């Protein structure tokens with residue numbers, strides 16, 4: 496693949512996503528993108544080779560976790576968020592639909608304690624049901640179109656243990672109208688689905704990046720009720 500410049504890269508990503516949507520395979524294009532990058536992280540638009548700053552900020556402002564607590568990183572990409580959680584003492588599982596991304600994580604962090612696995616958020620292994628004390632979901636729901644949104648949100652909620660924490664980072668939109676994507680930011684009613692699935696909000700922070708001041712993002716901390724609702 497010719498080296499993609501940022502603006503060309505965005506066009507290429509949109510083209511891959513549209514092609515995948517036309518085939519009703521909304522997650523299929525991620526593997527193509529990772530594989531064609533040939534190990535060059537500059538070809539992966541979301542890869543910063545560092546933990547998300549708002550995950551880091553959340554961790555520094557929360558008390559230390561008991562070691563051996565189980566964490567799950569959804570759509571882990573190149574693994575930086577999973578690694579910081581492992582350094583905090585969590586027993587971390589991190590998954591992505593892309594085998595190339597998972598192999599890339601294993602190559603970047605050969606001595607890691609993180610269990611990196613290929614898995615599909617829309618077909619979560621049964622043993623992950625309510626199995627994780629801490630779940631990190633960052634910018635994956637928004638990467639999938641609205642026709643699978645309800646299933647994706649249900650899957651994310653399903654892996655949080657009773658009494659466990661879900662930390663969500665996502666772009667948000669002001670209206671319920673379908674946006675052009677990717678990404679497809681989350682609406683208020685979509686966010687409310689988490690609360691109908693036994694989670695309640697503990698904290699919420701709205702932020703935007705300096706380069707895209709008009710694009711709103713949120714970090715929401717949810718906790719799951721201890722008694723199954």
Ligand SMILES: C[S@@+](CC[C@H](N)C(=O)[O-])C[C@H]1O[C@@H](n2cnc3c(N)ncnc32)[C@H](O)[C@@H]1O
Pocket residue numbers: 521522525526541542569570571572573590591592593596614615616617633634635638639
């Ligand atoms: C926009 S990227 C975000 C990556 C990372 N969470 C971050 O914030 O940098 C979306 C990630 O979700 C993964 N993904 C897409 N569909 C998925 C699915 N059905 N199951 C698991 N991972 C998926 C992609 O391969 C990609 O790594």
